[in-house]
Structure formats: C-alpha cells, structure tokens
Amino acid sequence: MPQSADQRIIELDVRTDEMLVNMGPQHPSTHGVLRLVLRTDGEIVHEVIPHLGYLHRCAEKIGEHLAPPQWVPYTDRMDYLAAMNMNLGFSLTVEKLVSQVAPPKAQLIRVFVAELNRIASHLLGMGAYGLDLGSFTPFLYGFREREIILDLLEEVCGARLTYSYVTPGGVTHDLPEAIPIPPGLAMLTGRPAGATISWVNAVILFLDWLGPRIDDYHTLLTENHIFVQRTAGLGVLTREKAISYGCSGPVLRGSGVEFDLRRHGDKVYTSLYEKFEFEIPTAPFRNAPREVIVGDNWCRFYVRMLEVTQSMRILRQAADLWTIGGVSQDLAGHKIPYRLTTKLPAAEVYLETECPRGQMGFYVIGNGAAEPLRTRAKSSSFCNLSVISELCQGVLLADIPSIAGSLDIVMGEIDR
Amino acid sequence: MFSPTFEFSLLEQQLPGGSVRLVEATTGDSWIELKSHALRQACQLLRDHQDCQFNVLSDLTAVDWFSPAGKKPVIADPRFEVVYHLLSLSRRQTLTLKVILPRPGGDELSKDAELPEIPSIADLWLAANWHEREAFDMFGIRFKGHPDLRRILCPEDWEGYPLRKDYEFPLEYHGIRGR
Numbered sequence: 001m002p003q004s005a006d007q008r009i010i011e012l013d014v015r016t017d018e019m020l021v022n023m024g025p026q027h028p029s030t031h032g033v034l035r036l037v038l039r040t041d042g043e044i045v046h047e048v049i050p051h052l053g054y055l056h057r058c059a060e061k062i063g064e065h066l067a068p069p070q071w072v073p074y075t076d077r078m079d080y081l082a083a084m085n086m087n088l089g090f091s092l093t094v095e096k097l098v099s100q101v102a103p104p105k106a107q108l109i110r111v112f113v114a115e116l117n118r119i120a121s122h123l124l125g126m127g128a129y130g131l132d133l134g135s136f137t138p139f140l141y142g143f144r145e146r147e148i149i150l151d152l153l154e155e156v157c158g159a160r161l162t163y164s165y166v167t168p169g170g171v172t173h174d175l176p177e178a179i180p181i182p183p184g185l186a187m188l189t190g191r192p193a194g195a196t197i198s199w200v201n202a203v204i205l206f207l208d209w210l211g212p213r214i215d216d217y218h219t220l221l222t223e224n225h226i227f228v229q230r231t232a233g234l235g236v237l238t239r240e241k242a243i244s245y246g247c248s249g250p251v252l253r254g255s256g257v258e259f260d261l262r263r264h265g266d267k268v269y270t271s272l273y274e275k276f277e278f279e280i281p282t283a284p285f286r287n288a289p290r291e292v293i294v295g296d297n298w299c300r301f302y303v304r305m306l307e308v309t310q311s312m313r314i315l316r317q318a319a320d321l322w323t324i325g326g327v328s329q330d331l332a333g334h335k336i337p338y339r340l341t342t343k344l345p346a347a348e349v350y351l352e353t354e355c356p357r358g359q360m361g362f363y364v365i366g367n368g369a370a371e372p373l374r375t376r377a378k379s380s381s382f383c384n385l386s387v388i389s390e391l392c393q394g395v396l397l398a399d400i401p402s403i404a405g406s407l408d409i410v411m412g413e414i415d416r
Numbered sequence: 417m418f419s420p421t422f423e424f425s426l427l428e429q430q431l432p433g434g435s436v437r438l439v440e441a442t443t444g445d446s447w448i449e450l451k452s453h454a455l456r457q458a459c460q461l462l463r464d465h466q467d468c469q470f471n472v473l474s475d476l477t478a479v480d481w482f483s484p485a486g487k488k489p490v491i492a493d494p495r496f497e498v499v500y501h502l503l504s505l506s507r508r509q510t511l512t513l514k515v516i517l518p519r520p521g522g523d524e525l526s527k528d529a530e531l532p533e534i535p536s537i538a539d540l541w542l543a544a545n546w547h548e549r550e551a552f553d554m555f556g557i558r559f560k561g562h563p564d565l566r567r568i569l570c571p572e573d574w575e576g577y578p579l580r581k582d583y584e585f586p587l588e589y590h591g592i593r594g595r
Contacts, residue, residue, distance in 0.1 A: 053569040060554075061579055097444055221548030243505065257505060264508045347444030350501050350512060352474060361475050361501065378475040378501075380502050386546045415569060 013124070023400065025054050031128070031404070032411030034389070040397060047126045048392040048400070050161050055095070056273065056416035063375030068094040068168050068344070068364070071375060077160035078377060081124055082356045084117035084153070087166035090354035090377075093362040094168040096268050097349040107272050111318050113165060115311040116203070119210075120149040121356035124309075125408045129301060130221055130261035130403035133230050138220050145213065148206050151182035155199060175199050185209070200319050207312050214309060215361045222302055223289075231298040232291035235403035237389040239295065243392075246376040246383040249358025250307065251407060254300035258282040261354035269353050275321065278315045280307035297406035307356075343370050357381050357408055379413040395414060419446045420511050423468060427458055442450035447499075447512035452534050459537050462502060462511065468513055470514075473537075476547035478555040482581040494518060496532050496557060517557070524540055536562040554579040 018041050025033040033054035033332055039047040059074045061146070066074075075090045076083040088110055095102060127142025150160045155176050157165040165172055178196045185202065186193045197205070221227050237247070242255035250258060260280040262273045283299040285292075288403070292298045344366025352361040358380025365374040384407045391403050424438040429585065435454035440446045450458055460469045476499050481544060500513040517532040536559035538545040548559040549568040556577035560567060576583055585594050 053571070056569045058578060099443055164526065241542070244542040246472055246474065246541065259505050266510075345443050347441050349444045350475065350510070352503075352510075359474070363477065363499070363501070365479060373481075374479050376475070376477050378477070382546065383543050386543070 004410055005274045018046070020324045021397075031409055034385075034409070034414075036400070036404070038392075038397070038400065043396050043398075045392055045395055045397055045400060046155060048389045050388055052385075052411070052414055055411050057416065059416045060375055060377065063372065065371055067198050067370045068372065068375075071350060072167050073162065073164045075365060075377070076164055077377065077412055078416055079355060079357065079360070079381075079410050080123075080161055081410055082117045082121040083161065083163045084113045084166060085121075085353065085355040086360060087164060089351070089355065089360045090362045092268050092353060093169045093227050093349055093364050094344075094353040096266075096351055097344060097366055098168075099365050100169065100342075102170045105174075106319060108318060109171050109175055110166055111272055111276070111314065112175070112200075112203070112322075113153065113163075113171075115314050115318070116149050116153060118311050118356045119308050120146045120153075122308050123149075123399060125356070126217060126221070126301070126308075129405045129408070130227075132401040133227060134218065135224075135227065138217060141216065142211070142219075144188075145210060148182055148184045148188075152199070152202060152206065155179045155182075155202075159334075173252060181205075188189040188287065189341060192379055199229060200322050203315060204319050207315060211312065214305070216303060220306060222298070228289045228291060228298065228410045230399075230402050231296065231301060231406065233293050233296050234399055235297040235406060236293050237387055241387065241390065242295065247358070247387060248380045248383065249354070249356070250300050251281065251358060251384045251387075255295040256283045256305045261352055261359055265354065266351055268351065273314070278310040278313050293384045297348065297402055300408075304356075314380050343368060344372055352378075355380060357413065360413075377416050379390050379416065381407075381409040381411075385409050420448055421509055423462065425447055426465065426468070427461065428462055440466060445512050447514050448515050449516065452515050452517065455513075455535060456535050456540070457514070459500070462513075463540060468574065469506050470504045470505065470509075472503040472505060473541035473543045473547070474503045474510070475499075475501040476544055476551060478551045478579075478582045480555060480579065495511055496555065498534055498557065500537075510584050519530065531556050531558040533558045533560050535560050538562050555578070556580065 018039060021038045021040050023036040027034045035051040037049040037051065038045050059078065062074060063071045072087055072090060077087040078085045123146045127139040130138035153163060154160050157163050157173060176199050179196050179199050179202060181191050181195050181202060183193060185206055186278050191206060237255050239255050239257060242252050242257065258280050261269060263270060263280060281303050283294045283303065285302060292326055345368050348365040350361060352359040352362040360380055361378035363376035363378065367373045367387040388407065389402060392400055395403065419437065424436065427436045430456045437449040437452040438450055462468045466499060470477050475562050482495050494516045495516045498515045498517065502511045502513065517534060532563055534557060536548055538548055546568060549566060551557050552559060552565055553567040553569050554577060561582055566572065570578065575586055587594055
C-alpha cells in the first residue's frame, strides 16, 4: 500500500507497481534541459533523481584561455534571462582583483540595467510558473511587459538577450540620450509611435505603466484560489534545510531568512546600492492566504512578485539621481572605459552578487598573465536545484512541475 | 583588506599544532590553509562556534596548479588545492579555507594514476554533496566518505577530468568525433 503524508491523497485498494518515469529533458516544465527520473507508485512520487549536464559548455575551461573582458559574453550565456546581472557579478570580481573602481556614472548605469533585467527575469519566471500550473494569461502578460524591457535594453547595447554590456572597468557604451519610443510601450500608453524620448524617461514611462499591472498578477495568481491550492503548503523547505543546502535568493527568503547581498554583501557590491531605499521581502507574509506555510511554493513565488515592486522603487530613485540636482552634469566628464588592459596580479578574489535567482559567485585567480589561472562560476540555481529530491518525496506526480517551477531554475547557469 | 585573524587564532587553539596556517594577501582575499586531516574538525568548529557561525557553504571548488612549461611538463608540488568559501548569514562575513593536497602516489600523468583524496564534508553542509561531486567530475579528486560520489555534469562513462591543466580532449566519444 503506498504511503503518503499528503492529506489529499485518498488511498484506494488498487494495486499498483513502482514505475520509473522520465520527466524531461525538454519537458516544458523542466525549464531547460533537465531530466528528472521519478520513481512513482501510481500517482505518488517516491523518489526524484535529477540528471544535469545537457547544457555543459565548459565555460570555466574556456575562461582559462581568455582575458576577463573576452569572457564576459560567456557569463551572458549562463543565465540568459538575466545577463546584465551576470555581467555585473563577473565585472565586479575582476575589478576587485585588479583594485579598480568603476566611475560613478557607470555605477549608476549598472544599477539601471541590472534592476531592469531583474524585473524582466522575474516577469518571465512568474509567467512561466503560471503556465506550469495551467494558467496561460499571466504568461502572455509577462511576455508583453518583458518585451518592453528588452526593447529598452536593446536601445542601450544593441542586443536583446545576451548583452555583454557591463564589462570590467565600466560599461561598453553610455546611455543613449534620445531614443524612438519602443513600439510596445507606444501602443500600450497611447503615445505616437514615431516620437523620440530620452531613455531614462522611457524607463519612467514604463514603470508608470507597469505599476498598476502588478495588481493584475496578484488577482490572477497569488490571490487565485486554484493557484493557492496548487502551491500553498507544498514543497516546504525549512529554514535550516535552506541554509544547509546553500539556497539563495527568493528560495532562501521564501524560507524566512532575510539576506540580500545588495544590502549585506561585499562592499564592492553594496556601494552600488547604498544610496537607494528598498526593502527585502521575506516570508512570512501577513497578507498570505491561510493555507500558506513559510518556505512553500507560494512564498517563493510571492517573494519574486514583491521584488519586482522593490526593483521599480530602485529604478525611480536612480532616475532621480540621473536627472535632478545636476548629477548628470557631474557625471558627464567621466570616461567610461570598457577595455581592461592590465595583467591580473597573482592574487585571488571570490565575490558573490545578488542575481534574480540568488547569489551568483565568481572566483578568479590571477598569476601575472592577462588570462586568469582559474575562473570559477558558482551558480545559485545549482544549489537551489539540489533540494528538489528532498522536496518531491511523497508528493503527487502533478505537483512536480509546481515544485520545480517554484525554484525558478535556469539550466544554463547550472551546467555553465 | 579583511584578514581572518580571529578565525585563525581560534582554529590554532583548537586544532593539533602545525595543521593550520594564515596566508595574508596584499591584494584580493586572504585565506586559512589547513592540513587535510584537520579539515573536518575545523569545518565543524567554524560552523558551530558561537563567534563564527559560518552556516553556509557558498562554494567548494578545486584548483590545479600544474603548468605545462614548454614541451617538458612540470608537475607543481603540491598540485591540487581544494577551496572552501564559507558565509555567515548572521555575521555577514565570508571566509576562505584551503586544503593543499599531498601528491598522490604513482605516475601522475598517466591515466590510471591514483586520485588525490580528501575527507568529505557532505554531512556538515548538505550543499557540499553536489559541489564535491562536481569537483570529482572536473578534477578527479576523491572525497572520502561522500555518500554518492558520481559524475554530475559529464556523462557517467566520460574519460578524464576536464578541468585538469593536462586534460586532453578525447578524439572520439561513442562514435562522435571530437576536435
């Protein structure tokens, strides 16, 4: 007789045999090429064995043959949904190694693009999670909003997904002064399509439009009874387990640990954010539905929703700094270098930054040459995924996408 | 530059003599160097001690110091080191630990050379489980006492350890030509 702790499972006297079921690779709910081998008994999953490595591109090995600015495009391909954040993490690590600080103007630009990319990543994560649970509308909405962010980032650096924009030393280009208003934004806000607008104003226009839309997501997902039933109380990751597994980002904060490297990290990274006011959303939430337990799927999802709002706050403050008080005059004189020509000293640096998925760590060892002796990328999704065997014991087969999706993994980051 | 002097003095008091060393760097991170037999005790101490509380293992990786100089390969002595990056959530502090592995016996450059060995800490931090598997997969370092030491990123039947400096890309894998 199959045994399960899940109260919803009604045990009938039907004899079933254990089966091995392959889920993925290329299953829509495995978010990339992840293969999960499930040992099931009827509808109940007894064991989950993840198999990784399908996207392994040997980025670390390649890093030993390239100078740091040349390796930046490889960081794009790790987390292809938040490439700006990955560029930033690696650039800061190299800058710390060669003891160089980016000019203030470049630092402000970095906050702009990193937070925009964080919103884009969370929007896709939220939409795709809705799709995992059979809700199609949030997926379309998420893509519609994300498209505008991609338009804005395209105006900055010419690329839509893999930017390579933030490099050791600064950023590759200055922000554009006047851009044609992105078609999606023009359509949604009713502006004339041919009009030009300054880039920062376009960001503000987008934020003004996005703000009220967040409520739509809450109506469609977090407050939706079906969504709550499929997420609340499921896949509970306790605080102790989350810490021991090295989970980070929304997974850690969903388990009730208030830790965000933008506030609590290395000085090199926190100095970008010390001017800005924002909160760190952490479970438990006062307005959560009754069924919700700290550390379940719903909490992890809700942390992401709230982080979008916080990133929007940061962007508004950054826009103020950019235009008000003559700051932009002060910054105008700064050269933004984009090519690091110095050789790396014989030293090593490990630095973690807060990417949308969690703490992304880069470890660079130099030994006097232009190419590092070792480049290591420690990914947050790698640790976040390793809890899946633990979370998926004794759940129903249909809950696996719900749990796997709530971790918001990107396989490019896990396999590197 | 931050230097882990407090953690070092604590470890020096508790561990047997000569097994711990502080390496202070002028640029970049400083680290604490451990002998491999003292690793588990040191990790437990750093995790559980009131004034340390390094409750997160951020990263575990290895470095190969072998450098092929010209045509004649030079074997660095010692060759491998395993690096541990710890993080304390409450103290908001990071710490780097290093273990230099003694050279294993046998001819190091041949394929069936003995793998270097180090005690596993997969029971102290659950995160170490997959990280140790990755280090084993990439560098061929054996973690003694690991519950399930299998390859994780490469296929099970892959030959060689890709992140070693003397790794040679296989010419063929299951009939698929490499290079």
